[in-house]
Amino acid sequence: MAQVEATTERIIAADAETVFDALADYSGTRAKLLPEHFSEYEVREGGDGQGTLVHWKLQATSKRVRDCLLEVAEPTDGQLVEKDRNSSMVTTWTVTPAGEGGSKVVVSTVWNGAGGIGGFFERTFAPKGLGRIYDAVLAKLAAEVEKK
Numbered sequence: 001m002a003q004v005e006a007t008t009e010r011i012i013a014a015d016a017e018t019v020f021d022a023l024a025d026y027s028g029t030r031a032k033l034l035p036e037h038f039s040e041y042e043v044r045e046g047g048d049g050q051g052t053l054v055h056w057k058l059q060a061t062s063k064r065v066r067d068c069l070l071e072v073a074e075p076t077d078g079q080l081v082e083k084d085r086n087s088s089m090v091t092t093w094t095v096t097p098a099g100e101g102g103s104k105v106v107v108s109t110v111w112n113g114a115g116g117i118g119g120f121f122e123r124t125f126a127p128k129g130l131g132r133i134y135d136a137v138l139a140k141l142a143a144e145v146e147k148k
Contacts, residue, residue: 004113004123006130009106010138014145016103020078020095022145023105024049029144035136050074054082060129088112105141107134 012019022029027047034041039057046052052072059065068089070082080093089111098104109130113122 002113002115002119002123003110004126005108005110006127006134007106007108008131008134008138009104010135010142011098012103012105012138012142012145013101014103014142015101016078016095016097018145019103019105019141020080022141023093023095024072024074024080026052026054026072030054032144033137033140035133035140037133037136044069046072049080058133060126060133105138107138109134 022033024030025048027043031041034056037059039059041056042054044053044055050073053069054072055067055069057065057067066084066089067086069085070091071085073081073083075081078095082091082093084090089109091107091109094106094108096104096106113119113126
C-alpha cells in the first residue's frame with residue numbers, strides 16, 4: 001500500500017485567527033463550509049477545535065462514499081488535525097498569516113491507498129478529486145470570513 005496525498009491551499013483576505021476560529025467551529029461555521037460531497041454531518045463531542053468528535057459521509061465519486069468519524073486535535077497554533085477512526089485518513093488544516101490582514105490556508109489529506117491496479121487509479125485520480133472538493137470548502141470559507 002502506498003500513501004496517497006491530496007493538498008490544496010488558498011490565500012484568504014481575513015486575519016489568521018478569524019480564519020482558524022471559523023475552521024475550528026465544528027458546531028457552527030464548519031457545517032456551512034461543506035459542499036454537496038458531504039452528508040450526515042454531526043458533531044458527537046465537543047464542537048470547538050481540540051477534543052471535537054465529528055461525523056460525516058464524504059462522497060468523493062458517484063460510487064465511493066467514505067464514512068468518516070474524525071477526532072480533532074490542535075498540535076500547534078494555527079493547526080487542526082482530523083484523524084478518521086474508520087480509516088487511515090488524516091487531514092491537516094494549517095492557517096498562517098499572509099500579507100497584511102490576510103492568511104494562507106493549506107489543507108492536506110493523507111491515507112494508505114489500495115494496492116494493485118485499483119491503487120494506481122486511486123493515486124492518480126483521488127488527489128485531484130479531493131483537491132477539487134477542498135477548493136470548494138476553501139472558497140466557502142473565504143466567502144464566510146471575508147464578509148465580516
